[in-house]
Amino acid sequence: MNKKASLGQRLCAAPHILWSAIFIVVPLLMVVYYAFTDASGAFSLEGIRRLSDYTTTFLRSLWFGIIATIICLVIAYPLAYVISQLKVKSQAVTIMLVMVPMWMNFLLRTYSWMTLLEDSGVINNILGKLGIGPFHMINTGGAVILGMVYNFLPYMILPIYTVMTKLDHSLIEAAQDLGANKLRVIRDVVMPSTRSGVISGITMVFVPSVSTFYISQKLGGGSFSLIGDVIEMQFQVSNNFNFGASLSFVLMILILICIAVMNRFGEKDENGGVII
Amino acid sequence: MKRRTGASSMVYLCLVLLFLYLPIFLLIVLSFNGTNSTSVMRGFSFKWYYELFHDDATIQAFYNTIVLAVTSAVTATFIGTLAAIGIDKMKKGLRKTTIMTVTDIPMMNPEIVTGVSMMLLFVFIGSILGMNGVLGFWTLFIAHVTFSLPYVILNVLPKLRQTDHNIFEAARDLGCTQISAFFKVVLPSILPGIFSGLIMAFTLSLDDFIISYFVSGPRFQTLPIRIFSMTKKRVTPDMYALSTLMFVTILVLLILVNVFQNKSDSSKKKEVGSDV
Amino acid sequence: MENNIIINLKNVSVKLGDNQVLENLSMYIRDKEFITLLGPSGCGKTTTLRIIGGFLEPDSGEVIFGDHSVNGVPPHKRQVNTIFQRYALFPHLNVYENIAFGLRVKKLKEKEISETVKEMLALVNLNGFERRDVNSLSGGQQQRVAIARALAVKPRVLLLDEPLGALDLKLRKDMQVELKNIQQRLGITFIYVTHDQEEALSMSDTVVVMDGGIIQQIGSPQDVYNEPKNAFVADFIGESNILDGRMMHDFECSFAGAKFRCLDKGFGAGESVDVVVRPEDVDIVPVEKGMLSGTVTSVTFKGVHFEIIVDVGGFKWMIQTTDYEPVGKEIGLYIEPDAIHIMKKSKYSGLYGDYSSFSDEIDHLSDIEEEE
Numbered sequence: 001m002n003k004k005a006s007l008g009q010r011l012c013a014a015p016h017i018l019w020s021a022i023f024i025v026v027p028l029l030m031v032v033y034y035a036f037t038d039a040s041g042a043f044s045l046e047g048i049r050r051l052s053d054y055t056t057t058f059l060r061s062l063w064f065g066i067i068a069t070i071i072c073l074v075i076a077y078p079l080a081y082v083i084s085q086l087k088v089k090s091q092a093v094t095i096m097l098v099m100v101p102m103w104m105n106f107l108l109r110t111y112s113w114m115t116l117l118e119d120s121g122v123i124n125n126i127l128g129k130l131g132i133g134p135f136h137m138i139n140t141g142g143a144v145i146l147g148m149v150y151n152f153l154p155y156m157i158l159p160i161y162t163v164m165t166k167l168d169h170s171l172i173e174a175a176q177d178l179g180a181n182k183l184r185v186i187r188d189v190v191m192p193s194t195r196s197g198v199i200s201g202i203t204m205v206f207v208p209s210v211s212t213f214y215i216s217q218k219l220g221g222g223s224f225s226l227i228g229d230v231i232e233m234q235f236q237v238s239n240n241f242n243f244g245a246s247l248s249f250v251l252m253i254l255i256l257i258c259i260a261v262m263n264r265f266g267e268k269d270e271n272g273g274v275i276i
Numbered sequence: 277m278k279r280r281t282g283a284s285s286m287v288y289l290c291l292v293l294l295f296l297y298l299p300i301f302l303l304i305v306l307s308f309n310g311t312n313s314t315s316v317m318r319g320f321s322f323k324w325y326y327e328l329f330h331d332d333a334t335i336q337a338f339y340n341t342i343v344l345a346v347t348s349a350v351t352a353t354f355i356g357t358l359a360a361i362g363i364d365k366m367k368k369g370l371r372k373t374t375i376m377t378v379t380d381i382p383m384m385n386p387e388i389v390t391g392v393s394m395m396l397l398f399v400f401i402g403s404i405l406g407m408n409g410v411l412g413f414w415t416l417f418i419a420h421v422t423f424s425l426p427y428v429i430l431n432v433l434p435k436l437r438q439t440d441h442n443i444f445e446a447a448r449d450l451g452c453t454q455i456s457a458f459f460k461v462v463l464p465s466i467l468p469g470i471f472s473g474l475i476m477a478f479t480l481s482l483d484d485f486i487i488s489y490f491v492s493g494p495r496f497q498t499l500p501i502r503i504f505s506m507t508k509k510r511v512t513p514d515m516y517a518l519s520t521l522m523f524v525t526i527l528v529l530l531i532l533v534n535v536f537q538n539k540s541d542s543s544k545k546k547e548v549g550s551d552v
Numbered sequence: 553m554e555n556n557i558i559i560n561l562k563n564v565s566v567k568l569g570d571n572q573v574l575e576n577l578s579m580y581i582r583d584k585e586f587i588t589l590l591g592p593s594g595c596g597k598t599t600t601l602r603i604i605g606g607f608l609e610p611d612s613g614e615v616i617f618g619d620h621s622v623n624g625v626p627p628h629k630r631q632v633n634t635i636f637q638r639y640a641l642f643p644h645l646n647v648y649e650n651i652a653f654g655l656r657v658k659k660l661k662e663k664e665i666s667e668t669v670k671e672m673l674a675l676v677n678l679n680g681f682e683r684r685d686v687n688s689l690s691g692g693q694q695q696r697v698a699i700a701r702a703l704a705v706k707p708r709v710l711l712l713d714e715p716l717g718a719l720d721l722k723l724r725k726d727m728q729v730e731l732k733n734i735q736q737r738l739g740i741t742f743i744y745v746t747h748d749q750e751e752a753l754s755m756s757d758t759v760v761v762m763d764g765g766i767i768q769q770i771g772s773p774q775d776v777y778n779e780p781k782n783a784f785v786a787d788f789i790g791e792s793n794i795l796d797g798r799m800m801h802d803f804e805c806s807f808a809g810a811k812f813r814c815l816d817k818g819f820g821a822g823e824s825v826d827v828v829v830r831p832e833d834v835d836i837v838p839v840e841k842g843m844l845s846g847t848v849t850s851v852t853f854k855g856v857h858f859e860i861i862v863d864v865g866g867f868k869w870m871i872q873t874t875d876y877e878p879v880g881k882e883i884g885l886y887i888e889p890d891a892i893h894i895m896k897k898s899k900y901s902g903l904y905g906d907y908s909s910f911s912d913e914i915d916h917l918s919d920i921e922e923e924e
Contacts, residue, residue, distance in 0.1 A: 008454065013362025013375065015355050016425065020378045023422045027393035029380070032396035034396055079292050082285040094289070096534065101296045103526040104303075107485060107503050108519040110424060111511060115306075122302060151387030153296065203384075216486075218507070228388050235392060235490060240400070248392045437851075442640030445607055448627040449634045450654030450705055460653075464644040 031252070034245030054230055054247070061227040062254075064141070065210035068148035069156075073198065073256030075149070080192065080197075084155075084164035095161060102154050108149055108217050117129045117143055117219070139221030147215035148205075155204035161198030163188070196226035199262050207255055227251055295460035300523065307516035324517040331514060336519075337502040341482060342411070344498060348420035349477035355421070356428025356477075357470050363429070366437040382423040391490030395420050398491060411493030419491045420484065431476065435469030436462075468536060475533045477528055555707035558583040558605060558709060558741055564613030566599055566765075573599045574610070575765045581743060582758075589742045590752040592788070596744045599760075603710050604743060606630045628657075633707035635715045637854070639698040641686040647697055648682040651760050654866055664725070672700035680761075692723045694719075699734070709741040716751070722898035728755055741789065749789045753777065779900035786828045788914050793834075793869050794904050797827035805894060806865055812887060816894035826895040831872040833891030842884015849878050861907050868906040 038044035049233030083094050116122045119136040127133040177190045213228030310319025366372045402410030447457035485500035559581040566574040574596045589597035602608040606627035610673045655665045677694035716724045736744045752759050753773040761768045769781040781788035783794050797807030802817035807827045840843045846864035
């Protein structure tokens, strides 16, 4: 009771508020500004109109993002369950093992897949020795999706694992006690109570997948360019900031809508979500 | 309680881990390659490590990365910790929600949009000031502080909530001024949170590519950016050597964080456990 | 006991938001006394303590310590120390360092510090606990460390905010005795906050009964028990039958449809008043000898006595007696003049009815809620 914050305590947040205003809010307003102006600074819908040229790219990004997210979910969900059933100490070690690859430079990890997938790469080499193949894997849509799954899988595993550890084990026992078999326990008890983790996992995989730009260049061989690649090109090659901003703006809106839709499914639940 | 983990579950776990580590093992193995092939292992040597340490541009980039990571992490930790204290004292309401939401934007927004938006701001300011090539250390620094801030706050805020407000008053009661009460009593109890926030900010900065890519200029390269420009061409195994070293560094840091957290966790457990 | 006043609160008011927490509160505290602020949660007792401790500034009014005002003086400059509700031990320091904390702030010499800490540990019976982690201590031990820590800096006044609230009953009783002993041994002023009337009565020299940010009564434990000022005090302290009555003239009053002799005077003739009769002051007699008569509706065995509820003309009385009376029996009640206490009508009149809905469990539940 009586917690009146002193002036000093109020001022604590001031540098942060100032910083966020200048370096988070203003830049986003800049994106909007550039998106609706032309190179001379006059109001223009040119950038927005030109987006239609990239409908295929947008759709491809969304499509790849969705597939990668689904694959991640399918791999991660049972895995998170398996990990959550381990002994507490092994859980910590396993989760560390899952996290460590995330800290390896993502460019190099992706590049490494290139060497693995190449026509004369490591995998085809090994398969060749077994008398199978060679398979053409690099520069396909599948390779791009593989790259996404590989890079973002831990982001799916962690939040789901987190909610699963918080799962009250007596709930499972109660369900078993009431005659539910293993499958039913998972469907009726485990799944509904882990929804929040799934939601944040999906968000955390989907957002970077849709907006990625390096993976597609390296593993797609340039023939599967995604929206991130187009944005990168506008800023780093064509120097067309206005169109780049239009693309970024639309990408941001698109992702906001997706997150909003996801959150509707997930009902607000603060349990999952936080990664370290 | 004994929980059984089936053999099939373990096989599944191992397969996923194999998937996650395959490219990394490949990198590490090939970094000791005797030839300059990045896909076939012929002979063992430290040649590429030697090359690495004699590549001035890479050494410079490494040095830059460390300087950037240390300065931005310290700054973000400072601002973020203060912010957490201020936010903790704030009453629930629109103001607090707004601040928290804005803080989280860099975590939720696609990295490419964050990078692009900051680039727009910097270039805009640069054009106003008539500066050519505004992008460099300071723009990277600002960007890294900005995306690290939410993670610092995320780590410190829960520790503040766990801290009994009375211990601050008790210290005041025993003769401390507000400031010294904070440093003697509150700070030690939130220190683990500040420390893991710092480490997180440091590793995020060390590893960041996408945002850095948009806000860096030719005069100040970080390692990930150097790696990016190298992977545009044919990569030589000295990059593998480099990533092996970074991998080991980050592994050590992560283990340190975990040990630190476990220590503070186990003292918490004692509190609950052994009530005489 | 010396009569010099150590703390004087003058017309103190505090408003938090729309809530008037303290209203024009005035009281003084004598040096070396054990004074208890007693009242239900939200009555302003903790706020009063925080004002004395310097953690809260009053909106208006004056706090005088000794002979000068301490308004605006921060907590660390007051000769007052506090025992907090949940002890507030510093989790990162061990027992020794917790107790030494205030001494280190004062920059005392290491030798002096270790002597004082030793002395304090002996005082609270925790010899040999120096190196223990405070998180590993039991509630009672933590409580002792908190007391030692506050006393180590030799305050003139010790503020205790429901210090025993988190302990179980047995430990609580022991600590009550121990606290009283420590207070008498050290000869310093204790200002104690509690909602437990039994604790207040058994430990204090002076009890301050508060409600709604207003002091209802100040007096010795005997005074507030025997001569409650109004229906609130009568109800809050101990059990009481509070009846609507009328003063006929000095030394005679009427209630429950009968006239009684009493010891009170100075009321207007025919003035409407509240009458208090404590349950232990009612004697049970045969119906024909009774001043009132009624039917026993329930009997509860309480160990030393029975608690019986008697319906007298629709009003349920509580009576404590050592004689068993069966339910349904018609009995007579006899009340001595000195058992009757007359109070002026107040805003609390009529709020406390009879014992018709009384049950132990309800009483218990409300106790737990207050502790929250």
